[in-house]
Amino acid sequence: METTKVDKHNHQQNHAHHEHEHDHGCHGHSHSHGKSPIVLFFTGLAAFILAFFLPADSILQEIFFISAMLMSGYHIMMEGVVDTIQSTKRKRKFSPNVHILMSLAALGAAIIGQYEEGALLIIIFAAAHFLEEYAEGRSKREITNLLKMNPTEARLIGADGNVKTVAVSTLKIGDCLQVLNGDQVATDGVILSGSTSIDESSINGESIPREKTVGDEVFGSTINGTGTFTMEVTKDSSDTLFAKILQLVNQSQANLSKTATKIQTLEPYYVTAVLVLVPIFILLGPTIFNWDWNESFYRGMVFLISASPCALAASAVPATLSGISNLAKRGVLFKGGSYLSNLAGIQAVAFDKTGTLTQGKPSVTDTYFISSTDNNMQQKYIDMIVAMEKTANHPLANAILEGFSAEKILDLTVENEIGKGLTTTYEGDSYQIGKPESFEHIPMEIKAHNERYAKEGKTVVYFAENDQVKGMIAMMDVPNEHARTVISYLKSQNIHTTMITGDAALTGEAVGRQIGIDEVIGNVLPENKAQIIKDQQAKYGSVAMLGDGVNDAPALVTADIGVAMGDGTDVAIDVADAVLMQNDLTKFSYAHKVSKRLDRVVWQNIIFSMLVVVLLVTLNILGKMDITIGVIAHEGSTLIVLFNGLRLLIPSKE
Known part of the structure; x- marks a missing residue:
């Protein structure tokens, strides 16, 4: 049945392409x-x-x-x-x-x-x-690629408690599913038991996994981390958030109409x-x-x-x-002459934040240890932090390891406890690295710095010795090195710039201030991105969209010119009208000049x-x-x- 639907869609898709070509x-x-x-x-x-x-x-x-x-x-x-x-x-x-x-x-x-x-x-x-x-x-292969990412199987927990693998299309609202570490979440639902962290980049584009526990909502197509949990199905597979992305891409591609040359x-x-x-x-x-x-x-x-x-x-x-040849030699690939000619007439540009205006991964931006800690003690703590984070496997750990250098290599046994973070014992002392809410006794100077970092849209973790917070590390997905230059060029051309992000508005605005962007729209889900592009088209006229994730696909095909970052997902690259290789934003302003x-x-x-x-x-x-x-x-x-x-x-x- 599924194959028939796909074939039918492909026939309609090809017909639509033939009409608008x-x-x-x-x-x-x-x-x-x-x-x-x-x-x-x-x-x-x-x-x-x-x-x-x-x-x-x-x-x-x-x-x-x-x-x-x-x-x-x-x-x-x-x-x-x-x-x-x-x-x-x-x-x-x-x-x-x-x-x-x-x-x-x-x-x-x-x-x-x-x-x-x-x-x-x-x-x-x-x-x-x-x-x-x-x-x-x-032709473009975006539908095929999207369908490959759509979950096909789920671990269904039967009435007798036994678990069996079933097709996602057979799931009903109210079914209970088991999700093991590393599994793809089969459909939208709510966690019944267990805790974990989930990579939701396919849905919201965020680079940092979300911590999830009982009562939290989970989305189909996202990737489970190291935890195991059970969940209740709350939506039919055809109504999931990821299915809506598929539907929007289908509709946008079928109705695509470029300005005639x-x-x-x-x-x-x-x-x-x-x-x-x-x-x-x-x-x-x-x-x-x-x-x-x-x-x-x-x-x-x-x-x-x-x-x-x-x-x-x-x-x-x-x-x-x-x-087109000029641009190709400089890492900008256009999928047709009309896209390049139409680029000169854009009045507004919308950017995805993560991986487009930013590096796409967190980096350490600030470190603070309480004032009573001398330099030798700080290095001791850094050695401990590095040793503990080496045992972890998540983006924040990678950021910390890139941001710090240890002088002394420590051999530790580290546990990753849900709700507490990383814990270990060394020479009779206990150490802990975790989120601020994992700690009870927090010095005022640490709280003050935490508030400042939070207002700047940064993610903070605390470091404690014997349950006493001794320091903190602030991390952020920092702006792309060329973002400010490109935004400045677009402003000089009287082109309106907008950042669209699934992150909190506070985080987006913090990045926006650094690069001088005109407008920031935060807390945006994928189905809303395409609507924002339509609103911008109504307000400003011809709109270009730059993005790199599956969640950007509907917006990329809705925009008059969709531009994908070369290091992004295959789907974003396939649905876009142009691709900037090596994520070099300056190539976009160069393409506009050409x-x-x-x-x-x-x-x-x-x-x-x-x-x-x-x-x-x-x-x-x-x-x-x-x-x-x-x-x-x-x-x-x-x-x-x-x-x-x-x-x-x-x-x-x-």
């Missing part, structure tokens, strides 16, 4: 041609090259040029007809595309005997089309105008310009070739590919190519241009546009 890229056509059209294209290209080695103006040479035109342009001609029909039906008005115009231009060139020109027009356009399709890419907006109007003007031009030639019908048809074909948008078609694809350059270059190319068309058409009407001049000017303008686009390969100033 017409809105991507310079031409607005992103079809999966398979190998045959590509083979035909290169076969046609080979025929075009071989034609130049044949006797000039011979029948054999003309056959090779015509063959090149038909083979290289087969998919262009077919898509021109098929897509025009489909678009016309969908929009309920005549909606031709540039493929139609290119096909007619090549046909017109052949009618007046310019087979070489017709083949060249088709080959240039077809090559650009294939390059664009390659740059855009096709500039050329795609111009294309139907341009093509329709030319299709209307060419026959009018031919019919009016004898009347207005006193041409005979042969001259009028010749001028009409020159008009069609002059107006054919080779330069226009090349205005964005090479420039976009150059920009996107702005791309926008300028594309518009330069569009304006230049249209001016050339106007000039050629005018000269044709005045009788100052023949087919040879038209070809040279037409292809020359295409080369200029191509080289202007290739400038984007040159690095921008970082």
Whole structure:
């Protein structure tokens, strides 16, 4: 049953992708041609090259040029007809595309005997089309990856007390489950007995595990730590928090709609105008310009070739590919040209906190020992702390071991007691490391420091000797080293910045103050992240989202541009439109600069190519241009546009 649902979803997903992919890229056509059209294209290209080695103006040479035109342009001609029909039906008005115009231009060139020109027009356009399709890419694997993370089995406690493994889909509300250390929690529920710590990063993105005991809520897909507990199922597997994440990603992907590129907006109007003007031009030639019908048809074909948008078609694809290549060399991977071009227009950026604006793991930020402790005694305590934490296996222990260096190696037997933390005895003295609430007798100076650290959003542990608190260690997931620089750049561009975090608002605001972010939204669950993005879109306009976890997936696909951190989860990377490798935030500001350059270059190319068309058409009407001049000017303008686009390969100033 589960497989059927997945297959059905994948079919719907693919259909949705097919529908919206017409809105991507310079031409607005992103079809999966398979190998045959590509083979035909290169076969046609080979025929075009071989034609130049044949006797000039011979029948054999003309056959090779015509063959090149038909083979290289087969998919262009077919898509021109098929897509025009489909678009016309969908929009309920005549909606031709540039493929139609290119096909007619090549046909017109052949009618007046310019087979070489017709083949060249088709080959240039077809090559650009294939390059664009390659740059855009096709499918994403996010649903498959998410489904792999969805729990499939649970340890069900029967009425007789025996435990058996069952499928999660068979669980009912009220069932009792056993969860062993290291298990994946099968579904949402409440702890009935036992205590543990649970890694909830797949749900809330927090890097520090949550301590859980009787009465606390647990969530499906999270990972149990070292403890064992029993729980009661409180939600059907289809209603769990993780299932909601799946559902949101499905819906967001299916309804995804990117802003059309500039050329795609111009294309139907341009093509329709030319299709209307060419026959009018031919019919009016004898009347207005006193041409005979042969001259009028010749001028009409020159008009069609002059107006054919080779330069226009090349205005964005090479420039976009150059920009994508530029960024790829610097560790920024875009999944399509439209995502890069749309990045220039963002008005707001939302960031996940953990692993995006921060390092993603706690670090020791402050240490305090009571004033009566001298330096030698402090080092003795540090040696003890290091020795005790070496026996633990959790993020806080790793942070402490990275933050301290022991001078003396101690051999200890350490116990990890729920509710107390780490305890040991050494040379007749007892030692303890734990949360503040684990201790009763706390000096006022320790309490004062604890309050200050808590206001700064830091996690604190105490160290005690013989039940007397002697010191404390404050830890925090510290800001990414580049976060402040990137936030400052975005502000300089009048782009609003927001931090979205599952952490407490106090913790988020502490980080926000350090990096200068505009807005902090804390205590956010995954299903609310996507809604926050929608609210930002309504308030500011186009919004980009940066994140790294499964919990960020709904927001990443809801945003106009979703950007994943390269060290994040596979799911976040798969659903995003772009990936910043090595978690280098400065690459995001660099990508924004490249996107702005791309926008300028594309518009330069569009304006230049249209001016050339106007000039050629005018000269044709005045009788100052023949087919040879038209070809040279037409292809020359295409080369200029191509080289202007290739400038984007040159690095921008970082």
